């Protein structure tokens with residue numbers, strides 16, 4: 001039953017109220033639009049707050065060359081877990097970040113890397129974060145290859161976790177065994193990650209605070225397998241996410257031939273289908289003109305990334321670019337950095353950013369969290385006649 005236009009708008013209105021019932025979230029999204037448009041008000045990084053305790057890595061991925069860095073050099077500059085906890089316990093700005101998002105229902109603090117489980121004090125770090133009253137969810141992205149460390153670490157974190165808190169372990173799985181191993185560049189990578197995942201699935205039976213996700217980086221090498229693979233995982237009760245391969249300084253893959261020109265015409269159609277299904281708007285436009293970003297970016301307004309050495313950046317993508325450094329939490333408090341003139345200068349650079357291949361999960365989160373609310377409002381106020389994404393040409397008419 002389709003119902004009248006009015007009933008449909010009413011239904012959408014109810015859904016809107018359910019999605020955006022948290023006044024803090026609505027307030028933060030509006031603040032970010034005002035900050036973006038007029039440079040007024042302090043933005044709130046609602047889209048994502050993520051940091052990398054280490055950039056060291058034990059994998060050899062084809063699309064990410066973080067592993068090529070000199071581990072000794074990296075380790076010297078890593079912050080201690082007490083320094084990280086100080087950042088998150090002292091910051092009033094980070095306390096403003098609502099714990100959940102309407103789009104995927106997941107935000108909280110994201111721990112990335114490198115391989116986070118190589119960071120010696122990951123357990124006390126996550127335990128300390130989850131003890132902070134304003135932190136409800138911590139997500140750790142891992143390649144899952146260090147089975148012992150991941151299982152023992154997760155057990156230790158869960159053993160001290162309050163029942164209302166959540167821990168999400170997000171495993172990278174780029175496709176079926178053979179494909180995954182090729183992409184990750186190490187033998188038996190899939191088997192190890194799968195064993196780790198199964199061990200955590202066992203743990204979850206006694207710990208409802210534990211969530212398990214898998215995520216793939218969609219690229220020419222695996223796109224033909226993604227749909228089938230996601231169904232296979234779903235049939236085993238495993239949740240699956242994906243993002244599109246990004247060519248970016250953060251992943252150290254700029255000199256390689258990746259990206260849009262590696263897809264066959266059939267694969268491009270598949271990519272578009274995947275994006276449409278997941279409400280990732282703008283892919284068609286990007287494929288038609290890959291040099292142009294199809295949608296305004298809210299990095300540094302609705303997101304923040306803190307690198308292993310304490311430097312604060314609007315996004316991961318540009319975390320190696322000295323022009324995108326807002327400050328360093330070793331020298332200044334996070335709040336002082338976030339509100340500083342330097343942060344404003346960097347945000348201005350974001351507004352003019354010409355980097356166009358930002359399709360990774362976090363980049364999409366901070367972009368669409370901002371636009372989704374306008375889209376929903378436009379739909380309700382015009383009884384479904386106006387579609388914000390269509391106006392900007394991001395959705396098929």
Ligand SMILES: C[S@@+](CC[C@H](N)C(=O)[O-])C[C@H]1O[C@@H](n2cnc3c(N)ncnc32)[C@H](O)[C@@H]1O
Pocket residue numbers: 057063064112113114115116141142143170171172215216217243244245246247248251253359360
């Ligand atoms: C940099 S990794 C750090 C965490 C961990 N080492 C892992 O692989 O899950 C964070 C996420 O970025 C993804 N990633 C790696 N290379 C990428 C690329 N070129 N474009 C987009 N995402 C990428 C990884 O698959 C992973 O999901």
Ligand code: SF4
Pocket residue numbers: 057058059060061064065066067113114115143
């Ligand atoms: S994607 Fe993750 S596992 Fe692979 S090299 Fe990059 S940081 Fe390491």
Ligand code: SF4
Pocket residue numbers: 293297298299314315316317318350353354355356358363
């Ligand atoms: S478009 Fe946004 S996310 Fe991408 S590099 Fe520029 S500022 Fe970062």
